[in-house]
Amino acid sequence: MSEASVLFFPMMNRSFVLSSCLENCSVRTLTAIRHTDEHLGIPRSAVILLVYLIDGIILPVICPAILFAVSTILWNIYVSCSRDPSCSLPLPPGSSGLPVIGETLQFIMKGRKFFDEKRRKHGNIYRTHMLGKPTIRIVGIKGVKQIMAGENFRVTTEWPRSTRMLLGEGSLSSSTGLTHSIRKKAILRAFTHEAISSYTPVVLEVVRDYISSWCDRASILGYKEFRSMNFELTCRVLLGIDMDRPEKTRLMGHFETFLGSLFSLPVCVPGLGLYKGMKARDALLQKIEQCIKEKQGSGSPHSFMDALSLMMDIEGEEKLTLDEAKDVGLELLFAGHETTSSAACTLVLQLTKHPKVMLKIVDELARYGLTDSLDVDIPYETVNKLKYTRDVVKEVLRLTPPIGGGYRKALRTFEIEGYQVPKDWAVVYSIRDSHESSEFIDSPEKFDPDRWSNLDVEERQHFLAFGGGKRGCAGKEFALLVLKMLAIELSRSCSWTVPNTDPPMKCLPIPYPTDNLPMQFSGLYQMRQRSLTV
Numbered sequence: 297m298s299e300a301s302v303l304f305f306p307m308m309n310r311s312f313v314l315s316s317c318l319e320n321c322s323v324r325t326l327t328a329i330r331h332t333d334e335h336l337g338i339p340r341s342a343v344i345l346l347v348y349l350i351d352g353i354i355l356p357v358i359c360p361a362i363l364f365a366v367s368t369i370l371w372n373i374y375v376s377c378s379r380d381p382s383c384s385l386p387l388p389p390g391s392s393g394l395p396v397i398g399e400t401l402q403f404i405m406k407g408r409k410f411f412d413e414k415r416r417k418h419g420n421i422y423r424t425h426m427l428g429k430p431t432i433r434i435v436g437i438k439g440v441k442q443i444m445a446g447e448n449f450r451v452t453t454e455w456p457r458s459t460r461m462l463l464g465e466g467s468l469s470s471s472t473g474l475t476h477s478i479r480k481k482a483i484l485r486a487f488t489h490e491a492i493s494s495y496t497p498v499v500l501e502v503v504r505d506y507i508s509s510w511c512d513r514a515s516i517l518g519y520k521e522f523r524s525m526n527f528e529l530t531c532r533v534l535l536g537i538d539m540d541r542p543e544k545t546r547l548m549g550h551f552e553t554f555l556g557s558l559f560s561l562p563v564c565v566p567g568l569g570l571y572k573g574m575k576a577r578d579a580l581l582q583k584i585e586q587c588i589k590e591k592q593g594s595g596s597p598h599s600f601m602d603a604l605s606l607m608m609d610i611e612g613e614e615k616l617t618l619d620e621a622k623d624v625g626l627e628l629l630f631a632g633h634e635t636t637s638s639a640a641c642t643l644v645l646q647l648t649k650h651p652k653v654m655l656k657i658v659d660e661l662a663r664y665g666l667t668d669s670l671d672v673d674i675p676y677e678t679v680n681k682l683k684y685t686r687d688v689v690k691e692v693l694r695l696t697p698p699i700g701g702g703y704r705k706a707l708r709t710f711e712i713e714g715y716q717v718p719k720d721w722a723v724v725y726s727i728r729d730s731h732e733s734s735e736f737i738d739s740p741e742k743f744d745p746d747r748w749s750n751l752d753v754e755e756r757q758h759f760l761a762f763g764g765g766k767r768g769c770a771g772k773e774f775a776l777l778v779l780k781m782l783a784i785e786l787s788r789s790c791s792w793t794v795p796n797t798d799p800p801m802k803c804l805p806i807p808y809p810t811d812n813l814p815m816q817f818s819g820l821y822q823m824r825q826r827s828l829t830v
């Protein structure tokens with residue numbers, strides 16, 4: 297029987313209850329009981345109960361709760377004090393959460409729901425405290441464009457230390473200011489219309505080889521296969537690495553370790569994530585260097601110039617050193633891998649749920665003579681004419697953007713929609729929430745590729761999946777090519793199903809189905825078998 301029962305069971309053996317209460321009282325409180333009893337004439341049992349309440353509940357439970365509440369209030373005041381006093385604008389609404397950890401735990405536990413709740417409560421611009429930093433989150437095209445346009449003077453990119461170490465000093469993501477601008481120019485030379493046009497036959501070949509192998513196996517895990525396919529595409533097309541199966545398995549193993557340690561503790565000690573990641577990085581860089589040296593010796597062995605060869609050919613201020621080229625190569629492997637694989641999963645899920653959309657793709661392909669034979673050539677010029685296929689891919693990226701937003705640090709205090717963003721605070725612009733809240737997107741939860749043909753040029757600016765401004769995605773056109781080719785080949789050449797079209801999803805760091813998206817293939821088509829009427 298608990299001591300508190302004394303309140304509810306007055307008839308029980310009081311001396312037993314009182315003595316057990318007394319056991320919990322300190323000498324100081326016992327003395328107080330005796331004194332109160334003697335001087336005030338209050339019944340001893342009432343005094344004991346009162347003392348028990350103080351000793352048993354108020355001191356161990358209520359006091360810490362009050363202390364905790366006070367420290368949380370003080371923490372919120374302390375964080376708010378880091379606002380810029382020289383700026384008269386208020387901070388955005390929001391909270392700094394618990395002392396030191398802020399709202400990080402809620403963010404980790406609730407995932408995207410955390411942001412949905414915040415937006416409902418505070419609107420499009422709000423503050424929080426996450427991952428050790430006071431943070432302002434921005435939703436809506438106007439604010440997001442202001443952040444994108446403010447690169448290098450209002451904001452700058454800031455990756456965690458472990459990520460910077462793993463990506464290397466030579467990577468685009470780690471560089472800022474003038475170095476970033478020069479390096480980006482060099483990288484974009486590998487993604488011109490002409491360059492992508494020359495990659496197209498290899499992309500088509502790899503996509504077809506994979507689909508054919510899926511048909512042979514009948515049942516596959518889609519997400520795993522898309523990752524493997526994208527790894528091969530990046531290695532072959534962008535880095536010019538030819539590899540046999542054992543070599544691919546070895547490199548892919550290093551790559552997975554590398555990816556897994558990108559956000560680890562910044563302590564490089566044997567056994568810890570960062571150490572393993574750095575070892576994997578060394579192995580991948582070694583392969584890239586070997587590849588660069590072979591190409592420098594005898595030129596590109598392929599019918600096309602891979603992205604790395606194009607970048608190595610640059611002279612003048614944009615010329616990359618060997619170390620920079622290796623880092624950039626590794627970055628290309630990293631930047632396109634998870635993002636394109638995530639988008640491929642959404643594409644497959646939406647095509648399965650909307651067979652009419654798939655038939656409309658086939659209809660469009662038929663108009664360009666792309667349904668006549670299995671191995672018909674599909675040049676880049678033709679891919680670019682397929683407007684409906686493009687809108688399907690765009691709608692996939694709008695509905696489930698692989699990158700939810702961009703992370704920046706404020707270089708100076710600036711204003712955003714009537715609020716101040718203080719210097720040194722973290723700034724996060726949201727792609728996903730901005731897509732959802734755009735006034736031009738009716739029923740944002742609906743998958744509707746046709747919506748894009750009804751929007752004018754300005755309204756289409758509300759599509760943010762590839763970011764924008766100086767830090768906009770370098771591999772955008774390549775990613776679009778891969779996704780369109782996948783949509784084309786899956787629609788026109790084979791028959792497949794997804795048993796679970798509403799799989800459980802994880803959203804961090806990118807959206808993916810936790811069941812790895814099981815898919816079942818029942819074979820390649822005899823061409824023209826698929827009905828072309830919608």
Ligand code: HEM
Pocket residue numbers: 453468469480534627628629631632633635636639693697698699701702703760761762763764766767768769770771772774775
């Ligand atoms: C569907 C696929 C993809 C999506 C949705 C995507 C999205 C993005 C976004 C939103 C950013 C800007 C991030 C920020 O503002 O901080 C970005 C940057 C970048 N992306 Fe992509 N990306 C994709 C595929 C690729 C591919 C295939 C490559 C290259 C092979 C690539 C290379 C890069 C690079 C190098 C940057 C950094 C640009 C810079 O810092 O200037 N991406 N991407």
